[in-house]
Amino acid sequence: MNTDETARRVVYILTKINHLNIVKIEGCCYGADPYLVFEFAEYGSLRDCLSNACVARQLTWEKRTTIAFDIAVALHCIHYCTKPCYIHGNINRKNVLITKDWRAKITGFTSAKPLIRREEDGEMSFDVDVFGFGVVLIELLSGKQGAVLKEFVNIFADNGIEEGSRYLEKLEQFMDPNYPLADALCLAFLAKACVESDPHRRPTMDNVIKALSRFS
Numbered sequence: 001m002n003t004d005e006t007a008r009r010v011v012y013i014l015t016k017i018n019h020l021n022i023v024k025i026e027g028c029c030y031g032a033d034p035y036l037v038f039e040f041a042e043y044g045s046l047r048d049c050l051s052n053a054c055v056a057r058q059l060t061w062e063k064r065t066t067i068a069f070d071i072a073v074a075l076h077c078i079h080y081c082t083k084p085c086y087i088h089g090n091i092n093r094k095n096v097l098i099t100k101d102w103r104a105k106i107t108g109f110t111s112a113k114p115l116i117r118r119e120e121d122g123e124m125s126f127d128v129d130v131f132g133f134g135v136v137l138i139e140l141l142s143g144k145q146g147a148v149l150k151e152f153v154n155i156f157a158d159n160g161i162e163e164g165s166r167y168l169e170k171l172e173q174f175m176d177p178n179y180p181l182a183d184a185l186c187l188a189f190l191a192k193a194c195v196e197s198d199p200h201r202r203p204t205m206d207n208v209i210k211a212l213s214r215f216s
Contacts, residue, residue: 003034004030004031004032004034006034006110007028007030007034007035007036008030009110009112010025010036010109010110010112011025011028011036013086013109013112014109016082017077017078017082019074019077020070020103020105021070021071021073021074021077021103021104021105021106022074022077022078022105022106023038023039023041023097023105023106023107024038024039025037025038025039026038026039038107039105041097041098041099041105042098042099042100043055043097043098043099043100043102044097044098045093045094045095045096045097045098046067046093046094046096046097046098046104046136046139046140047092047093047094047145048098049098050093050139050143050144050145051145056143059102059140059143061176061178061179061180061183061184063102064140064141065183065187065212065215066102066103066104067096067098067102067103067104067140068136068137068140068187068212068215069209069212069213069215070103070104070105071091071096071104071106071133071136072133072205072208072209072212073209074104074105074106075088075091075106075126075129075130075133075205075208076205076206076208076209078112079115079126079129079204079205080205080206084114084115085114085115086112086113086114086115087112087113087114087115087125087126087128087129088106088108088109088111088112088129088132089111089112089113089128089129090108090110090111090132091106091108091129091132091133091135091136092108092132092135092136093136093139093145094108095107095108096136126204126205127199127200127202128199129205130194130199130202130203130204130205130208131194131195131199131202133194133205133208134190134191134192134193134194134195134202135149135194135195137187137190137191137194138152138191138195141174141175141179141184141187141188141191142174142175143175143176149195151174152174152188152191152192152195153192153195155170155171155174155188171184171185171188183215186211187212187215190203190208190211190212194208
């Protein structure tokens, strides 16, 4: 934890939120070198899971879609169900913790801030979290980490697909071919929508949950 002020802000936010998919704070110590104590997640972060070949093999399609749904539900909670609502601001594989039951909890609230409205158009500025979720969803689909975003987007480039069946062929190369490809294609399109370069074209977390609910 970098500063006492940051630690106090995180404590303030997390003590106001009680949600299954948001990490609980167990204790804190303020001062020159503050630290926070959070509930234990047996499998560590999603990054740890994807980096460990043995653990990654246990991440079945069902577990991956459940993790995606859990993250979406947590973001929906802070976007719509808290007062004030919050932008997380740093959703990534390091800030998703995995419990012994393969459920996801989001952490890393040091960048969180109250949700505000854009003065020019009156819309809520939560699109940064939607983008972060999209990247995590891509990593869940592919099992890859790092610079996978460009590779993924290229699959869906208009000039790179000549016919519908080509999507499945390219997806097979991008991720585990044992996944149900029809379902995988649905989630791939959802992920693509979340990482659209134009924030206004990204779905809300409400829409994301509706899309994911059929898989949970």
